[in-house]
Amino acid sequence: QKEVEQNSGPLSVPEGAIASLNCTYSDRGSQSFFWYRQYSGKSPELIMFIYSNGDKEDGRFTAQLNKASQYVSLLIRDSQPSDSATYLCAVTGDSNYQLIWGAGTKLIIKP
Amino acid sequence: DAGVIQSPRHEVTEMGQEVTLRCKPISGHNSLFWYRQTMMRGLELLIYFNNNVPIDDSGMPEDRFSAKMPNASFSTLKIQPSEPRDSAVYFCASGIAGVVYNEQFFGPGTRLTVL
Numbered sequence: 001q002k003e004v005e006q007n008s009g010p011l012s013v014p015e016g017a018i019a020s021l022n023c024t025y026s027d028r029g030s031q032s033f034f035w036y037r038q039y040s041g042k043s044p045e046l047i048m049f050i051y052s053n054g055d056k057e058d059g060r061f062t063a064q065l066n067k068a069s070q071y072v073s074l075l076i077r078d079s080q081p082s083d084s085a086t087y088l089c090a091v092t093g094d095s096n097y098q099l100i101w102g103a104g105t106k107l108i109i110k111p
Numbered sequence: 112d113a114g115v116i117q118s119p120r121h122e123v124t125e126m127g128q129e130v131t132l133r134c135k136p137i138s139g140h141n142s143l144f145w146y147r148q149t150m151m152r153g154l155e156l157l158i159y160f161n162n163n164v165p166i167d168d169s170g171m172p173e174d175r176f177s178a179k180m181p182n183a184s185f186s187t188l189k190i191q192p193s194e195p196r197d198s199a200v201y202f203c204a205s206g207i208a209g210v211v212y213n214e215q216f217f218g219p220g221t222r223l224t225v226l
Contacts, residue, residue: 043202043217101154
């Protein structure tokens, strides 16, 4: 069974520091990788996607992909209290529509 | 763009009653997904439509669940009869099939409570 693993947290990070979120996946055939943010009581929203090995930066967010080691990570620089949320990692499965979801990591940014 | 629209936002019903959840995807999107989210099981895909046709319904828990997409702008998820274990947040998401990055846009969800 294809799986996506995330530490459930909560991960507590001081305001202004770097938050590092990690995700491992089991299917070597996965091609696209996503990070969604979900505020409490709200729906998931896409914040980053990556499909090539290496780093991809977008503002304060950096996604890192290492296909050989089957992990993907999300770094949030200069963390703000508004970054406090659950971060869901998702990877493509057997078909081009299927996403396999992790259970999410709860991130808390302390002022 | 109004985004994905779902109704109702909250539904409280009694065991045995029929529940119908509604979704309007983003105009121009040809993929539609119904998900269920609980604390215990996380986000689970129930059914996937492509161009209004059900492609994968392997996540539908049992025959009490059914979904339809009569046209490109409307889909329903029906539970009949409902049971307390169906209590969850149900999300509808839409996207464009075939793009490399396969982004899915989520609606606000319907919080279902079955008493």
